[in-house]
Amino acid sequence: MHDLGGVSPFICAPVDKEPHALTEFDRTVDAIRQVLGQKRIMSVDELRRGIEALPETDYHRLSYYQRWLRAIVAILLEKDAITEAELRRALEQQ
Amino acid sequence: MSMNLTETDSDRLLAALRAVLADKAIATGAEITERIRVTDAGGPAQGARMVARAWADPTYRALMLADGARAAEALDIPMRGLPPLGVLEDTPGLHHLVVCTLCSCYPRAVLGYPPFWYKSAAYRARAVRDPRGLLAEWGTVLPDTVKLRVVDSTADYRWMVLPLRPAGTEGWDEARLAAIVRDGDMIGVTIPAIAT
Numbered sequence: 174m175h176d177l178g179g180v181s182p183f184i185c186a187p188v189d190k191e192p193h194a195l196t197e198f199d200r201t202v203d204a205i206r207q208v209l210g211q212k213r214i215m216s217v218d219e220l221r222r223g224i225e226a227l228p229e230t231d232y233h234r235l236s237y238y239q240r241w242l243r244a245i246v247a248i249l250l251e252k253d254a255i256t257e258a259e260l261r262r263a264l265e266q267q
Numbered sequence: 268m269s270m271n272l273t274e275t276d277s278d279r280l281l282a283a284l285r286a287v288l289a290d291k292a293i294a295t296g297a298e299i300t301e302r303i304r305v306t307d308a309g310g311p312a313q314g315a316r317m318v319a320r321a322w323a324d325p326t327y328r329a330l331m332l333a334d335g336a337r338a339a340e341a342l343d344i345p346m347r348g349l350p351p352l353g354v355l356e357d358t359p360g361l362h363h364l365v366v367c368t369l370c371s372c373y374p375r376a377v378l379g380y381p382p383f384w385y386k387s388a389a390y391r392a393r394a395v396r397d398p399r400g401l402l403a404e405w406g407t408v409l410p411d412t413v414k415l416r417v418v419d420s421t422a423d424y425r426w427m428v429l430p431l432r433p434a435g436t437e438g439w440d441e442a443r444l445a446a447i448v449r450d451g452d453m454i455g456v457t458i459p460a461i462a463t
Contacts, residue, residue, distance in 0.1 A: 183392035204302035
């Protein structure tokens with residue numbers, strides 16, 4: 174899921190113009206991506222590749238920043254910036 | 268990868284990621300908080316200041332059209348480390364509309380977080396196929412004589428629109444001009460107007 178120019182069925186859908194306030198979750202994920210970018214640990218292009226790699230059903234089920242979070246974690250694991258064991262341990266402590 | 272990331276609860280996953288990043292000093296809590304503060308300080312008011320200055324000052328207008336990032340920095344908007352900013356000049360015969368068909372690339376330094384609609388599948392799909400129909404959803408109707416140019420924003424190059432200064436604003440100072448410029452005006456879905 175990425176190049177949506179002219180893509181059906183969205184081409185027939187109205188645009189939701191309502192403002193949707195960002196949550197603390199959204200702001201935090203956004204900020205993490207920025208810090209990783211500034212430290213050259215992960216680029217915007219890598220983020221996008223991670224988002225595009227999500228299965229289409231997940232892409233539509235997850236919110237914008239929920240997709241970002243999955244992509245960030247997947248890319249960091251792939252680049253060995255973090256390990257699965259570290260993440261698993263941290264998940265158990267949540 | 269064996270972990271099923273999409274099945275993990277988002278809040279729990281974020282908390283775990285934060286813990287690992289903090290442990291490894293990749294991203295500390297303080298660094299994340301500082302980024303949130305800086306990002307929240309951005310927003311459409313920054314871009315509106317640039318537009319107002321360009322309407323009032325031809326020298327600044329020339330700088331803004333030549334190099335948007337330098338023009339932003341001239342108004343103390345931090346651009347270091349960010350992609351270049353291109354500025355699209357509307358004329359009586361040409362209107363611009365910005366979209367990111369691939370994702371949601373947005374001139375964040377000058378407009379802030381991208382709005383929900385800009386990120387939506389419908390906006391991204393329709394901007395390049397039926398832009399006049401899309402604009403109509405905002406009540407923006409361009410005469411047939413006005414050409415409409417749609418420009419794709421990317422991760423490496425961001426765009427904003429320098430809209431036409433509305434009639435009836437003669438003699439206004441920059442602060443008053445800036446107050447009528449909204450985020451949609453600088454993406455091209457709307458046109459600056461004076462409240463009547």
